Amino acid sequence: MEYALLIYEKPGAYEGLSDDERRALVAEYWALRDDPRVIAGAGLRPVETATTVRVHDGDALVTDGPFADTKEVFGGWYVVQAEDIDAAIEIAARCPAARLGGSVEVRPVVEPRL
Amino acid sequence: MLDQVFRDEWGRVLASLVGFLGDFELAEEATQEAFAAAAERWPRDGMPDRPGAWLTTTARNRAVDQLRRRRTLAAKTPLLEIPEPVEHEPDDTTIPDERLQLIFMCCHPALATEAQVALTLRALGGLTTEEIAHAFLVAPETMKRRLSRAKTKIKAAGIPFRIPPDHLLPDRLAAVLAVVYLIFNEGYGGRVDLATEAIRLGRALSGLMPDEPEVHGLVALMLSQHARHRARFSGEDLVLLQDQDRSLWDTSQIEESRGLLDRALALHGRGPYVLQAAIASLQIQEPVDWPQIVALYDQLVRLTGSPVVDLNRAVAVAQAGSPTAALDIIDGLPLDNYPYLHSTRAELLRRLGRTDEARAAYHRALELTPRVAERRFLHGRITALE
Numbered sequence: 001m002e003y004a005l006l007i008y009e010k011p012g013a014y015e016g017l018s019d020d021e022r023r024a025l026v027a028e029y030w031a032l033r034d035d036p037r038v039i040a041g042a043g044l045r046p047v048e049t050a051t052t053v054r055v056h057d058g059d060a061l062v063t064d065g066p067f068a069d070t071k072e073v074f075g076g077w078y079v080v081q082a083e084d085i086d087a088a089i090e091i092a093a094r095c096p097a098a099r100l101g102g103s104v105e106v107r108p109v110v111e112p113r114l
Numbered sequence: 115m116l117d118q119v120f121r122d123e124w125g126r127v128l129a130s131l132v133g134f135l136g137d138f139e140l141a142e143e144a145t146q147e148a149f150a151a152a153a154e155r156w157p158r159d160g161m162p163d164r165p166g167a168w169l170t171t172t173a174r175n176r177a178v179d180q181l182r183r184r185r186t187l188a189a190k191t192p193l194l195e196i197p198e199p200v201e202h203e204p205d206d207t208t209i210p211d212e213r214l215q216l217i218f219m220c221c222h223p224a225l226a227t228e229a230q231v232a233l234t235l236r237a238l239g240g241l242t243t244e245e246i247a248h249a250f251l252v253a254p255e256t257m258k259r260r261l262s263r264a265k266t267k268i269k270a271a272g273i274p275f276r277i278p279p280d281h282l283l284p285d286r287l288a289a290v291l292a293v294v295y296l297i298f299n300e301g302y303g304g305r306v307d308l309a310t311e312a313i314r315l316g317r318a319l320s321g322l323m324p325d326e327p328e329v330h331g332l333v334a335l336m337l338s339q340h341a342r343h344r345a346r347f348s349g350e351d352l353v354l355l356q357d358q359d360r361s362l363w364d365t366s367q368i369e370e371s372r373g374l375l376d377r378a379l380a381l382h383g384r385g386p387y388v389l390q391a392a393i394a395s396l397q398i399q400e401p402v403d404w405p406q407i408v409a410l411y412d413q414l415v416r417l418t419g420s421p422v423v424d425l426n427r428a429v430a431v432a433q434a435g436s437p438t439a440a441l442d443i444i445d446g447l448p449l450d451n452y453p454y455l456h457s458t459r460a461e462l463l464r465r466l467g468r469t470d471e472a473r474a475a476y477h478r479a480l481e482l483t484p485r486v487a488e489r490r491f492l493h494g495r496i497t498a499l500e
Contacts, residue, residue, distance in 0.1 A: 001272045084274040108271050
């Protein structure tokens with residue numbers, strides 16, 4: 001089965017970390033890509049760089065940033081090919097965000113139509 | 115008679131079907147059909163020699179029929195592997211007991227606790243949706259939705275039908291035991307049928323996992339509490355352990371409980387359920403060895419870090435002869451909204467002759483207790499202070 005791992009970070013989780021510590025965390029995310037079960041993924045730039053688009057009556061309304069005032073910010077995702085949810089959970093638990101006050105949502109991906 | 119066979123076989127047949135088909139919903143439908151066929155035929159033709167094998171075979175064949183019909187109906191569906199129907203009744207010995215796989219699936223942490231509880235009662239206990247709804251005081255429609263959401267999630271999210279691998283087993287077993295104990299405690303609040311159901315589930319688990327001390331510990335704990343349920347109330351009044359009429363205790367359950375506790379201890383079990391069972395076992399002996407109980411509570415507090423357990427430890431400390439030390443423990447606990455903290459404080463203050471403080475503490479407990487029997491008990495205590 002395919003699962004999306006949606007990574008939510010606690011805002012400010014990286015504050016106060018040294019450059020080395022940050023690099024180590026980034027390396028952990030890259031290392032996850034080496035797991036053959038991880039078939040796609042991307043990390044996102046900080047939420048300050050985000051732009052939101054909504055369409056009203058055919059017009060695109062563009063605004064700065066996400067409006068939502070959330071405790072967690074979407075920071076990146078993986079798609080994994082895993083035998084079952086336990087395997088997906090195991091990979092999710094290795095995402096640094098999960099232990100740094102954030103969370104990882106595990107969602108089955110809709111199977112492509114044959 | 116038929117009912118009993120049905121209740122005993124339901125979980126086994128359903129588990130075998132889920133294992134066979136890999137689909138909970140279809141397995142449940144087929145199992146239900148097989149049981150309906152049995153209800154119709156057995157009274158007329160007599161019960162087969164191996165009712166379990168008959169039910170499993172019938173259910174499998176119904177499921178295979180169903181899969182064939184679905185394939186004909188929807189030629190475009192991706193080709194499912196359709197298993198072959200079973201020609202002969204297999205031996206009981208050739209049908210593996212897959213109830214453990216089923217219970218680990220039902221109690222998977224990806225399901226909400228209330229769904230785990232409902233699903234376990236449905237799948238392993240064979241209770242109907244209506245019975246479960248009734249036991250938890252929710253509308254049958256609500257329970258139906260809850261169960262159906264859980265089954266959908268099992269399929270969509272890939273919740274596995276298997277005994278968890280070693281590195282996951284301790285956590286997952288703890289989740290299973292928590293569900294069983296939750297069911298038991300629902301029953302202990304007055305609905306005896308659920309307590310009995312939890313004990314049935316526990317006994318089955320204990321047979322399926324003979325090497326897990328915590329399973330025996332949990333069953334021992336439930337039995338030692340259940341053995342006393344008839345003595346816990348006098349009319350509508352709550353009766354404390356030391357005032358209970360021992361002739362109302364169920365001695366066979368107490369004995370079974372001791373046997374299971376011994377087994378758990380022989381397996382070097384020192385987990386939370388084994389410790390609680392050991393405490394419960396000591397509490398019903400005469401005279402009660404309170405210092406030993408305090409020692410067990412010390413271990414339990416270290417293991418669980420739970421302030422509620424610490425409150426119980428305080429009670430044991432008081433019983434062992436140090437009410438002042440017990441009060442010190444209680445006053446350090448972050449349980450200000452917990453009624454039993456205040457009723458326990460009140461008892462200790464009363465014993466120490468600090469009547470005014472005791473009265474205030476009883477009143478605080480009353481403010482926090484909705485249960486009628488307990489309120490009556492507290493009112494009685496306050497009156498006795500005057």
